[in-house]
Amino acid sequence: MFLAWGSYLNSLGYRLLHLNSFFQRRSFCPSCKKIIAWYDNLPIVSWFNLRGQCRSCKQPISWLYPFIEIISTLLFALLYNYTEAHYFPAYFIFFSALIVTIRTDLDQMLISRYVTLYLVPIAYLATVYNQLPLSCSMAIIGSLFGYFLLWCAKTISKALLGQDGMGQGDLELLAMIGAFTGPLGCWVALTIGSFLGTIITLIIMAIRQQRIVKIPFGPYLAAGAIFFVLLQPACISYFSI
Numbered sequence: 001m002f003l004a005w006g007s008y009l010n011s012l013g014y015r016l017l018h019l020n021s022f023f024q025r026r027s028f029c030p031s032c033k034k035i036i037a038w039y040d041n042l043p044i045v046s047w048f049n050l051r052g053q054c055r056s057c058k059q060p061i062s063w064l065y066p067f068i069e070i071i072s073t074l075l076f077a078l079l080y081n082y083t084e085a086h087y088f089p090a091y092f093i094f095f096s097a098l099i100v101t102i103r104t105d106l107d108q109m110l111i112s113r114y115v116t117l118y119l120v121p122i123a124y125l126a127t128v129y130n131q132l133p134l135s136c137s138m139a140i141i142g143s144l145f146g147y148f149l150l151w152c153a154k155t156i157s158k159a160l161l162g163q164d165g166m167g168q169g170d171l172e173l174l175a176m177i178g179a180f181t182g183p184l185g186c187w188v189a190l191t192i193g194s195f196l197g198t199i200i201t202l203i204i205m206a207i208r209q210q211r212i213v214k215i216p217f218g219p220y221l222a223a224g225a226i227f228f229v230l231l232q233p234a235c236i237s238y239f240s241i
């Protein structure tokens with residue numbers, strides 16, 4: 001079931017990037033536009049079966065498809081096992097939004113508001129009905145804190161480097177993360193995200209032998225938020241010492 005949902009999140013990510021195909025119901029090849037048969041559209045299996053190529057035009061199919069399907073299955077299974085049952089629905093929406101963000105940011109360096117800013121009120125609502133382990137005021141503070149933190153980072157980097165180091169989408173993503181996890185979750189997501197992002201950027205720079213590489217920040221923030229939710233009890237005891 002989680003696998004099928006992961007596969008749906010993939011197509012949702014694709015459709016958010018190409019809004020004109022939003023209402024098309026059948027999946028099709030992005031290169032030759034041919035409708036994909038059901039047996040070539042099975043999660044994970046088909047990608048490996050086709051060796052990552054379209055059956056008719058032989059254009060490569062992005063590795064993001066199996067990657068997103070695998071991480072969705074893994075993350076939802078972990079979420080199901082490690083969170084309290086009554087928090088599952090709200091976290092399910094949160095994780096789905098983060099996965100779509102990872103997909104679109106890795107693909108096109110774009111983050112859609114449909115899976116960030118527009119979900120902030122849903123987080124507030126979930127706290128009111130005790131569907132998240134934080135109060136509504138903490139959710140509101142968390143979202144403002146997240147937006148403000150990255151707004152400062154963006155403004156400072158612009159003043160020092162004279163260029164935008166960060167996209168508007170990152171600000172809205174951290175606002176959404178703050179709404180679902182509060183100011184602490186926001187801070188942990190940013191700390192882990194920056195740490196991961198720095199290490200991976202250095203590795204990419206070393207491999208490509210380039211001084212400047214442009215990498216999306218969204219997936220790292222999302223990974224930080226996922227760590228926080230899954231390891232929340234441990235995080236809270238560690239950071240409150």
Ligand SMILES: [Zn+2]
Nearest residue numbers: 029032054057
């Ligand atoms: Zn094709």
